[in-house]
Amino acid sequence: MNPQRRLTVRVARIWRQTPHILAFELTHPWGRPLPGYEAGAHIDVHMPGGFSRQYSLALAPPAAAPVMSYLIGVKREAASRGGSASMHERVRTGDLLAVSAPRNTFPLCPQAAQHLLLAGGIGITPLLAMAQALAARGANFRLCVFARSREHLAFADALRAPALAPRLRLHLDQGEAAERIDLHALLAERAPGAQLYLCGPGGFMQAVRDAARHWPEDALHAEYFAAPADADQSAGQPFTLRLAQRGISVPVAADQSAVDALRQVGIDIPVSCQQGLCGSCVVPGDGAGAEHHDFCLTASERQTRLALCCARAKGQELVLQL
Numbered sequence: 001m002n003p004q005r006r007l008t009v010r011v012a013r014i015w016r017q018t019p020h021i022l023a024f025e026l027t028h029p030w031g032r033p034l035p036g037y038e039a040g041a042h043i044d045v046h047m048p049g050g051f052s053r054q055y056s057l058a059l060a061p062p063a064a065a066p067v068m069s070y071l072i073g074v075k076r077e078a079a080s081r082g083g084s085a086s087m088h089e090r091v092r093t094g095d096l097l098a099v100s101a102p103r104n105t106f107p108l109c110p111q112a113a114q115h116l117l118l119a120g121g122i123g124i125t126p127l128l129a130m131a132q133a134l135a136a137r138g139a140n141f142r143l144c145v146f147a148r149s150r151e152h153l154a155f156a157d158a159l160r161a162p163a164l165a166p167r168l169r170l171h172l173d174q175g176e177a178a179e180r181i182d183l184h185a186l187l188a189e190r191a192p193g194a195q196l197y198l199c200g201p202g203g204f205m206q207a208v209r210d211a212a213r214h215w216p217e218d219a220l221h222a223e224y225f226a227a228p229a230d231a232d233q234s235a236g237q238p239f240t241l242r243l244a245q246r247g248i249s250v251p252v253a254a255d256q257s258a259v260d261a262l263r264q265v266g267i268d269i270p271v272s273c274q275q276g277l278c279g280s281c282v283v284p285g286d287g288a289g290a291e292h293h294d295f296c297l298t299a300s301e302r303q304t305r306l307a308l309c310c311a312r313a314k315g316q317e318l319v320l321q322l
């Protein structure tokens with residue numbers, strides 16, 4: 001299904017997970033199946049006030065049955081720009097919301113010998129689905145969840161399920177020494193074929209990346225909530241986009257994104273986050289000739305694909321397979 005297509009869903013249930021996190025169960029308004037997805041996928045939620053935000057789907061899809069609901073967790077951010085506040089304060093059970101079809105920019109590596117999943121706070125949502133999917137297929141995995149305290153642990157019931165509990169390690173900031181995980185010790189050695197998946201707030205992501213500096217870039221898979229504060233996604237030098245399949249060239253000004261330049265000539269590239277996070281704007285092209293400023297493509301994907309909302313040419317021209 002085209003992930004840009006909007007669906008209407010009903011808010012079937014809202015319930016509190018932690019002092020700052022609510023869970024929302026979304027269903028088809030007439031009880032029909034929803035588009036399927038893979039663990040790690042997210043949806044765009046269009047909410048009251050005109051806000052749109054991406055939320056990961058928190059449960060693995062059923063293996064042999066239609067998807068009848070989507071579950072998301074929404075943290076009320078203290079510095080909310082409106083999105084999480086709208087979900088917490090304006091959305092009620094029974095409301096209809098527009099959402100995108102699920103899109104997965106954070107997939108599991110099917111061939112990995114071992115999976116290490118690190119979740120910080122609300123970052124548990126995609127990793128819970130991934131852990132459930134791995135447990136269902138009997139894969140070798142560990143799930144490490146970092147929370148401030150047990151009171152701040154979201155989806156605790158799902159984490160206690162027999163399929164996950166033996167694979168779970170909890171880190172509680174306010175817990176005893178035995179309830180802490182030393183990231184450097186955890187990541188000191190990489191088991192052969194191990195893949196590392198991380199999702200959480202900016203400080204957590206940086207701490208994991210620092211502790212995993214010696215891991216190969218292609219073994220790290222990260223889902224960011226927002227571009228890191230030090231991300232350089234600003235404008236740069238002007239360049240030209242060459243659209244190989246159309247046989248045309250489009251100039252991109254220094255203060256313009258490639259997406260905006262293409263829109264000016266009538267070519268609409270779908271966008272959502274416009275921060276290099278969601279993968280909506282990824283197109284095929286000469287990735288080796290690009291400066292990549294996204295957080296959704298791996299090093300090998302960047303060879304042949306670009307997130308156009310923030311990619312720029314290394315030189316004077318960037319070739320796209322469009």
Ligand code: FES
Pocket residue numbers: 270271272273274275276277278279280281282294296307308309310
């Ligand atoms: S619009 Fe989200 S990655 Fe470009």
